[in-house]
Amino acid sequence: MTDDREKILAAIRRSLRGTDKFDAARNPASPLTSMPQGDFESQFGKFKAELESLGGLAEALNSDADASEFIAEHTGPASSIFIYNEIANLHRSLVESLSESRHVRFGLEFPVGYDKRDAAAFDAAVTGCAACVAETGTVVIRTDMRLPAALAPKLFVVVDSGQLLASLDEFFTDSFGNTDASNLFLITGPSRTADIEKQLVKGVHGPKEIVVLFINQ
Amino acid sequence: MTELKSRNFKRLYKKEIADQKLRENLRKATIQASGKRNDSFSEVDFVFLRDEAKKIKQESISHLNDLLSQFEDNAHENGCTVFYAESPEKANAYILDVARKHEIKKIVKSKSMVTEEIQLVPFLEKYGIETVETDLGEYIIQLAGETPSHITAPAIHKSRTEIARLLHEKIGIEQNDDPAFLTGEARRVLREKFLSAEMGISGANFLIAENGAVVVVENEGNARLSTSAVKVHVIVTGIEKVIPKFSDLRIFMRLLGRSATGQKLTSYVSLIRGPRKEKEKDGPEEVHIVLVDNGRSRLLGTDHQEVLHCIRCGACLNVCPVYRSIGGHAYGSVYPGPIGSLVTPLFFGPENAPDLPFASSLCGSCTEVCPVGIGIHHQLLSMRQEIKPGSKHGLESFVFRNFRKTMLRPGRYKLLTRLARVFSSTSIVRKILKGWTGYRDLPQLPSRSFREIYKSEGGKG
Ligand code: SF4
Numbered sequence: 001m002t003d004d005r006e007k008i009l010a011a012i013r014r015s016l017r018g019t020d021k022f023d024a025a026r027n028p029a030s031p032l033t034s035m036p037q038g039d040f041e042s043q044f045g046k047f048k049a050e051l052e053s054l055g056g057l058a059e060a061l062n063s064d065a066d067a068s069e070f071i072a073e074h075t076g077p078a079s080s081i082f083i084y085n086e087i088a089n090l091h092r093s094l095v096e097s098l099s100e101s102r103h104v105r106f107g108l109e110f111p112v113g114y115d116k117r118d119a120a121a122f123d124a125a126v127t128g129c130a131a132c133v134a135e136t137g138t139v140v141i142r143t144d145m146r147l148p149a150a151l152a153p154k155l156f157v158v159v160d161s162g163q164l165l166a167s168l169d170e171f172f173t174d175s176f177g178n179t180d181a182s183n184l185f186l187i188t189g190p191s192r193t194a195d196i197e198k199q200l201v202k203g204v205h206g207p208k209e210i211v212v213l214f215i216n217q
Numbered sequence: 218m219t220e221l222k223s224r225n226f227k228r229l230y231k232k233e234i235a236d237q238k239l240r241e242n243l244r245k246a247t248i249q250a251s252g253k254r255n256d257s258f259s260e261v262d263f264v265f266l267r268d269e270a271k272k273i274k275q276e277s278i279s280h281l282n283d284l285l286s287q288f289e290d291n292a293h294e295n296g297c298t299v300f301y302a303e304s305p306e307k308a309n310a311y312i313l314d315v316a317r318k319h320e321i322k323k324i325v326k327s328k329s330m331v332t333e334e335i336q337l338v339p340f341l342e343k344y345g346i347e348t349v350e351t352d353l354g355e356y357i358i359q360l361a362g363e364t365p366s367h368i369t370a371p372a373i374h375k376s377r378t379e380i381a382r383l384l385h386e387k388i389g390i391e392q393n394d395d396p397a398f399l400t401g402e403a404r405r406v407l408r409e410k411f412l413s414a415e416m417g418i419s420g421a422n423f424l425i426a427e428n429g430a431v432v433v434v435e436n437e438g439n440a441r442l443s444t445s446a447v448k449v450h451v452i453v454t455g456i457e458k459v460i461p462k463f464s465d466l467r468i469f470m471r472l473l474g475r476s477a478t479g480q481k482l483t484s485y486v487s488l489i490r491g492p493r494k495e496k497e498k499d500g501p502e503e504v505h506i507v508l509v510d511n512g513r514s515r516l517l518g519t520d521h522q523e524v525l526h527c528i529r530c531g532a533c534l535n536v537c538p539v540y541r542s543i544g545g546h547a548y549g550s551v552y553p554g555p556i557g558s559l560v561t562p563l564f565f566g567p568e569n570a571p572d573l574p575f576a577s578s579l580c581g582s583c584t585e586v587c588p589v590g591i592g593i594h595h596q597l598l599s600m601r602q603e604i605k606p607g608s609k610h611g612l613e614s615f616v617f618r619n620f621r622k623t624m625l626r627p628g629r630y631k632l633l634t635r636l637a638r639v640f641s642s643t644s645i646v647r648k649i650l651k652g653w654t655g656y657r658d659l660p661q662l663p664s665r666s667f668r669e670i671y672k673s674e675g676g677k678g
Contacts, residue, residue, distance in 0.1 A: 001311055004303035008456065008510045012282045015517035022279040024272035026464075031265045031471060050481070112498045116446055117412055119499070136482040145498045146445040150438060151408075168467050168482070177428050177463030182295075182494050183445070186486035191438035194478070195354035195370060196396035197377050198246045204353060204404055205411075206438025206485065 030169055036134060043134040043164050044214060050137030054189030055202050056210040058137070060161070064094035067213045071126065071156055072101050074211060079123040080105065082148040086128040087158055091215075094158070098126075107145055119147035124154035130184065131176065132159050132212065135167040138188040139212055142181045155187075155207040159214050222549030223561050223570040230547035230576070239374055243544050246373050251535040253479025254586065260481070261471055263588075269468045271590035274526035277460045281517065284426040284459045285508070291429025295491030297504040301456075305335035308509050312337060312418070312451055315505055316346055319449050321416040324348040325407075327433070327440035328355055329420025330368060330529055331509055332453050333551040334564070337418070348418070349410045351439035353403055360387040366545025366553065369477045369531035374544050407439070417443035417501070421454040422528065423469060424506075426461050429490065431506065434473060436484040444489060450501040452489075456508045457525040469528065472588035476530035512564040520599060524559050526589045533583035533593055539576050548573060555583035555593045559600060567604045574600035631668075638662045 036042040048058040191206030302308035354371035365371030381394035474480035493500035534554030545553035558573035
């Protein structure tokens, strides 16, 4: 089917003929009236406060072993947990100790074009992230499998403390804009709705619980 | 396109305004929403953000041709197919074509105003393709066989009891009006739809010219699934959604969530750069972007061009005293409220919505909250002049003409105020003014005027 490209572009050109072109000089200042100091403690404090005000959870831990213990404590003994490749690669000891007490499966086990029902079978998913934003309590994820993190009722995000950004100004820059992945998701708190009488309910289609674990490397 | 209901505004609003319960639901919901909006701006400078957003939108629209071409080139490079559609018919036909090519039987859809505008869902269903709305509010509305009554809160007019009854009747769940229970049941039913559908349809909030990314903003996670858990993803949006830079999102993202629902950032922002890459194990194999014109290019270069800056946050609806009283359905358009009163006649022709620009008290609350600085009430005023030059709006122009004459002639003023004092409390006057007195008391006029009292106390008249 041929489209109306030429027609529409010509109509736009015609309508705009003779009108002034407007070029906006961007004001680089930050619109924020208060921001945490540059050190990790205050930025983590802001991140935690924001995420927890939305019903999420954020912890700063010292090691992979602590993270594994934390995840085990927050999932039932019969839980099945999906582990993303990057966690399996970068946090080997976390995965090893978690697999002793929980049933875990790895991204590596899934072929390209796997059956999506297989991704819907998990109680929790553990993923890494591309960045976190203190201003809003946001995690940014970029993965080779979109579904496990979107379908599991609980999402654990393991972050290296260096990945924490102070504000959205630092995220919306070329280094993230030019990613070569097909997708980048900003997740701010549990999935939610207020479609019934404006009453807030958490956990609609996405995770009901979101836990962000910073590991001090 | 079939005749629009917005032609019948006068009949529709009378029906809605008489519904006390609807007005109560709306009043509560809109007051709560605008209160949250106001609170959420405490940490950022609203005026700074609004002025930046307005500048960026002005730039985007004045360079629309170049930006669309740039977006298109980059989207192609990312592996997407871009299709321009001048009319709803053309857009719908293309989407049907895509669905047929892949032998699609089931589609999951997330919220998109443009798909409402082009009536995509009824069109696809006519051809036997099940198309399920997956946003909870939209799902409720679809089950009820209704249309959304708000841009961001489609089921705002329904109470929890009505929703519980509806879900009980339509999908057989236990009748329980707890919102958490109802949401959980809807999640269960819709999860199965996501797992069995092969095509997903979404809208787009922004198109980024410099990298071809499509930005989809939502709270529930249904758009994320509609764009991820499918083989084919179709994005349907208007040509005016393109903005120049990825970094411009630092402005728009801070405005959109706050203006819509009082959130610092909406729960999910999906940045979509095309179909799955070689190393990715899931995600759509094809991404189609349908850019709809449907009257938008006609607005360029006119005084109404700035209407195209709208980011569909819905804040102007929540503060509008008219919307709060009559609700979205009274407008008879997919775009209700102050912005709908502009967009409907502009997109669909003034003959289809001759009364909508008059559905405003011109109080200016809409303009005050608009995150992209659209002079909504000024626009409404000038639309009135265009639709009904000289504002020959029956009774209104008669009253104002005579008011002017009366104020210019003291004799006539004295006579009329005397008559008003005598007749204002009679039942015949109350009957004539019943549209007003049905909801409020008529002010009592004193038996003597100030002049008469002044004279009788010895002053000079
Ligand atoms: S006109 Fe302004 S306030 Fe109304 S929906 Fe559009 S952007 Fe929001």
